[in-house]
Amino acid sequence: MSLSTKDIWFHDPEYSILKKTIVNNASSKQRNVSFPRLNPRWGREEETELFAQKVKLFRQGRLSEDEFRRFRLQHGAYGSRLQMNYSMVRIKIPSGEITPEQLEKIASLSEAFSIGSAHVSTRQNIQLHWVQLEDVSEVMRGLVEAGLTTREACGNTVRNVMCSHFAGVCPDEAFDATPYAKAIARFFIRNPMCQNLPRKFKINFACCSEHGLVRIADIGLIPAINDDVIGFKVYLGGGLGAASFLGHLLEEFTPASKLLQTSMAIIRLFDRHGNRENMARNRMRYLVHEMGWDKFKKMVIKERSIVEMTIADSTVKLYDTPAEEVRPLLNTAHTIKKLPILNEYVTIKSSAYERWLHTNVVPQKQEGYYTIFVTLGAGDITANQLRTLARAIRDLSAESTARNTPQQNFAIRHINESDLHEFYDRLASIGLANPGALTITSTVGCSGTTSCNLAITNSHRLAKEVQHRLLELGFDTEDSLRDSTIKISGCPNSCGQHEIATIGFFGGASRIGSAMAPTYTMLFGGSAGEQGQLGKAVMRVPAKRVIDIIEKIVEIYKRERSSNETFKEWINKIVNGEGTGSAKNIDYMKAMLNPVTQLASVEQDPDSYRDYGADIKFSAKTARGECAA
Amino acid sequence: MTKNIDNNHNYFQLSVICDAETLRSLIKKERVRVVDVRKAEDYAQEHIPTAVSLPLARLLANDTPSEIVDILEGLGISDRIPVVIYDDTFGALAARVAWTFQYVGHTNAALLEMTFSHWKKLGLETEKKINTFPREKHSVNIHHDIHADASYVEKAKEQSGRVLVDSRERLNFLTEHIPGAKNIPYTMVGSSNGNILRNSKEIKRFIENRGISSDSEVITYCGSVGTLSGLTYYALKLAGVDNVKLYSKSFREWKSLGKAKEEFRDANYWDLSAE
Numbered sequence: 029m030s031l032s033t034k035d036i037w038f039h040d041p042e043y044s045i046l047k048k049t050i051v052n053n054a055s056s057k058q059r060n061v062s063f064p065r066l067n068p069r070w071g072r073e074e075e076t077e078l079f080a081q082k083v084k085l086f087r088q089g090r091l092s093e094d095e096f097r098r099f100r101l102q103h104g105a106y107g108s109r110l111q112m113n114y115s116m117v118r119i120k121i122p123s124g125e126i127t128p129e130q131l132e133k134i135a136s137l138s139e140a141f142s143i144g145s146a147h148v149s150t151r152q153n154i155q156l157h158w159v160q161l162e163d164v165s166e167v168m169r170g171l172v173e174a175g176l177t178t179r180e181a182c183g184n185t186v187r188n189v190m191c192s193h194f195a196g197v198c199p200d201e202a203f204d205a206t207p208y209a210k211a212i213a214r215f216f217i218r219n220p221m222c223q224n225l226p227r228k229f230k231i232n233f234a235c236c237s238e239h240g241l242v243r244i245a246d247i248g249l250i251p252a253i254n255d256d257v258i259g260f261k262v263y264l265g266g267g268l269g270a271a272s273f274l275g276h277l278l279e280e281f282t283p284a285s286k287l288l289q290t291s292m293a294i295i296r297l298f299d300r301h302g303n304r305e306n307m308a309r310n311r312m313r314y315l316v317h318e319m320g321w322d323k324f325k326k327m328v329i330k331e332r333s334i335v336e337m338t339i340a341d342s343t344v345k346l347y348d349t350p351a352e353e354v355r356p357l358l359n360t361a362h363t364i365k366k367l368p369i370l371n372e373y374v375t376i377k378s379s380a381y382e383r384w385l386h387t388n389v390v391p392q393k394q395e396g397y398y399t400i401f402v403t404l405g406a407g408d409i410t411a412n413q414l415r416t417l418a419r420a421i422r423d424l425s426a427e428s429t430a431r432n433t434p435q436q437n438f439a440i441r442h443i444n445e446s447d448l449h450e451f452y453d454r455l456a457s458i459g460l461a462n463p464g465a466l467t468i469t470s471t472v473g474c475s476g477t478t479s480c481n482l483a484i485t486n487s488h489r490l491a492k493e494v495q496h497r498l499l500e501l502g503f504d505t506e507d508s509l510r511d512s513t514i515k516i517s518g519c520p521n522s523c524g525q526h527e528i529a530t531i532g533f534f535g536g537a538s539r540i541g542s543a544m545a546p547t548y549t550m551l552f553g554g555s556a557g558e559q560g561q562l563g564k565a566v567m568r569v570p571a572k573r574v575i576d577i578i579e580k581i582v583e584i585y586k587r588e589r590s591s592n593e594t595f596k597e598w599i600n601k602i603v604n605g606e607g608t609g610s611a612k613n614i615d616y617m618k619a620m621l622n623p624v625t626q627l628a629s630v631e632q633d634p635d636s637y638r639d640y641g642a643d644i645k646f647s648a649k650t651a652r653g654e655c656a657a
Numbered sequence: 658m659t660k661n662i663d664n665n666h667n668y669f670q671l672s673v674i675c676d677a678e679t680l681r682s683l684i685k686k687e688r689v690r691v692v693d694v695r696k697a698e699d700y701a702q703e704h705i706p707t708a709v710s711l712p713l714a715r716l717l718a719n720d721t722p723s724e725i726v727d728i729l730e731g732l733g734i735s736d737r738i739p740v741v742i743y744d745d746t747f748g749a750l751a752a753r754v755a756w757t758f759q760y761v762g763h764t765n766a767a768l769l770e771m772t773f774s775h776w777k778k779l780g781l782e783t784e785k786k787i788n789t790f791p792r793e794k795h796s797v798n799i800h801h802d803i804h805a806d807a808s809y810v811e812k813a814k815e816q817s818g819r820v821l822v823d824s825r826e827r828l829n830f831l832t833e834h835i836p837g838a839k840n841i842p843y844t845m846v847g848s849s850n851g852n853i854l855r856n857s858k859e860i861k862r863f864i865e866n867r868g869i870s871s872d873s874e875v876i877t878y879c880g881s882v883g884t885l886s887g888l889t890y891y892a893l894k895l896a897g898v899d900n901v902k903l904y905s906k907s908f909r910e911w912k913s914l915g916k917a918k919e920e921f922r923d924a925n926y927w928d929l930s931a932e
Binding site for chain 1: 826827828831840842844845847849862863866867868921922923924925926927928929930931932
């Protein structure tokens with residue numbers, strides 16, 4: 029296979045047409061800016077045919093289960109929970125950037141072949157669940173029509189390349205990393221050098237040191253400018269899982285001109301030295317950990333020199349940032365305008381629109397433009413909601429695209445101030461106008477026992493229940509809770525990113541008295557960004573007490589906090605043993621919270637021993653994970 | 658108006674689906690009976706020119722062969738006249754009515770290719786006039802080969818070459834279904850471009866992917882009265898499967914008879930829905 033072919037490297041004329049900007053009565057001096065259409069050609073028709081053929085061969089017994097699994101994962105289809113005739117189809121959304129047409133295509137595919145809802149993952153993928161294996165090729169066919177792909181969304185490959193959803197609009201970014209993220213994604217997809225890595229490989233771009241998951245990726249990159257040279261701060265060897273590590277800084281500054289060579293060097297090293305024997309310890313973070321950071325760093329620098337000396341010009345040409353870089357040049361505002369908030373504060377009694385405006389909208393660095401967040405429940409969205417959203421984006425976003433976020437929401441950028449209310453009305457018309465997207469209420473939950481083989485608990489439903497309850501309590505209106513997060517995984521493997529949450533939970537099973545019950549291990553004090561920390565385990569909580577315990581923690585916070593400290597700051601102090609009053613440290617908190625976790629006997633209170641969404645006795649059922657093929 | 662209802666004339670023979678142009682030309686020639694199966698009040702508002710009203714509920718309430726033939730005759734439908742049926746429910750109600758007509762022996766019925774909404778969206782003619790036609794004679798000729806009852810379905814499971822197809826949506830299917838059934842949700846054969854069905858090539862590919870060959874005998878069923886599975890019935894016909902049967906009393910009857918079900922309870926898939 030050649031590295032790539034021209035058709036995916038150049039703008040398709042069809043997609044290079046400049047988009048007409050929206051003109052309405054509200055005048056803005058930046059109204060006349062034209063945004064280029066994206067170049068969305070990620071998918072390939074021949075791969076859909078190939079997939080259909082392989083399914084037939086597998087069904088006829090002419091392809092072994094192992095061979096087929098490897099192929100299937102390479103092409104983005106996971107087996108579903110305890111039901112191998114169904115797949116979860118993972119659609120890669122490089123940089124999270126997705127067009128209205130693509131959203132509409134996903135809507136119709138979800139109706140035709142899935143469950144009528146799509147699911148936004150924590151790594152900017154969009155997943156269609158419970159697709160019959162025989163229909164996966166049909167889903168892929170539809171995706172190709174819309175320029176999307178599932179290629180290398182699973183398996184031992186370079187997974188979806190993430191980029192902060194604020195890239196291009198963040199007031200604190202050095203420059204827009206999106207074209208680099210997409211060029212890197214294009215370079216490595218289908219690239220022979222990463223078709224059979226020891227394990228999956230994740231690359232995350234940030235916009236600034238605050239926004240982005242740079243320290244929990246194999247390669248995390250923060251845009252930086254050094255003496256007028258564009259480049260990145262590169263973090264290596266981070267990642268969440270049963271054992272998690274934060275990434276290490278490779279060097280103070282890596283010029284953008286070395287981005288490709290640096291990335292290639294890292295992947296080559298991982299390919300050569302990564303552990304291919306022990307599936308549980310074959311992510312690059314273990315290699316870094318076992319080798320020691322200093323040694324690994326030296327090897328990367330040396331390997332990069334080798335790449336630089338030996339790389340062919342033709343290879344370099346395949347890494348085509350300019351092709352991705354046709355971006356509009358909007359005037360950057362001198363001062364970032366505050367939100368058009370009618371009142372400084374909102375309360376639970378404020379109008380729904382005000383409440384939404386307060387928690388779902390942020391100003392951009394472009395004067396007069398705002399980014400709107402669409403609150404989903406644990407990332408789920410129906411086909412009809414997707415269609416309404418797509419129309420609103422087409423009509424009201426000057427860049428006419430959406431980005432999906434690792435908080436499992438959508439960010440719609442470049443909305444003119446005068447269009448905010450209309451956007452809200454359109455969302456409200458279809459049940460998408462919940463407030464709280466940027467607050468503690470926007471709870472993350474992986475798919476859990478709704479579809480995953482590895483899950484022990486129904487983290488997905490729990491996340492929705494938590495969100496529902498916290499919105500009911502009006503936690504979204506409390507600014508002191510705003511910078512905190514709650515993230516829930518259904519097992520220790522961290523797809524719900526529980527270790528970077530202010531309060532995180534991961535699912536397990538515990539014997540309580542005479543019965544088994546679904547429980548969650550609660551962690552405190554995790555955070556994302558360049559200064560990110562991993563959460564510290566506090567205690568186990570029965571699934572049906574998780575909501576109570578969150579409410580209790582907030583109650584203690586409100587009682588014990590000193591002056592203006594936010595919930596997040598307060599939790600961090602407890603984790604560091606520097607808390608005040610009766611909440612000095614984790615042990616003090618445990619003692620206060622312990623009564624909430626107590627259950628009556630299973631005979632007296634059987635419901636507390638059942639998981640969410642289940643009316644039967646709990647038992648921890650799992651099957652082989654498919655992450656590593 | 659009676660001049661076209663004449664068995665001595667050669668009538669146009671419809672296939673499974675009738676396109677809008679064909680229907681319009683047949684209407685102009687007054688050589689078609691158009692049947693609107695929406696609610697009576699929707700019909701009264703507006704309908705396709707010359708259409709008569711037959712709400713699905715009326716048909717279901719009178720579903721013995723003699724009652725159905727009585728309905729046909731009352732609508733002025735003779736043995737050979739083309740009958741084109743439409744609804745505004747993505748074709749499922751129309752399909753159930755068309756199948757019923759076919760079952761009692763009307764061999765020239767087709768589904769309009771699109772819903773009434775789409776017909777309107779295209780700006781095609783409508784009228785408000787309540788149409789009635791003189792009563793006609795229709796013979797009774799039951800087509801047992803397109804119908805399956807519970808005991809037939811139960812026996813079919815053990816016979817190779819017979820395929821049971823469940824037309825309900827995926828989550829309902831996963832929850833419980835007739836043992837051995839394959840799931841082809843009605844949403845899969847439906848089209849998103851205003852037509853009620855996808856093109857035959859696509860549907861053909863879908864069923865081939867599932868290993869269903871066009872010479873299999875396929876029995877379709879759905880949740881209650883055979884509407885969704887009626888649509889699947891015609892989708893399969895369109896795709897070239899000749900031997901299709903409808904289990905018209907469907908899963909509702911199957912359950913009430915206490916027959917065996919396949920259930921899948923190891924995953925909380927309902928919680929993935931954003932509904």
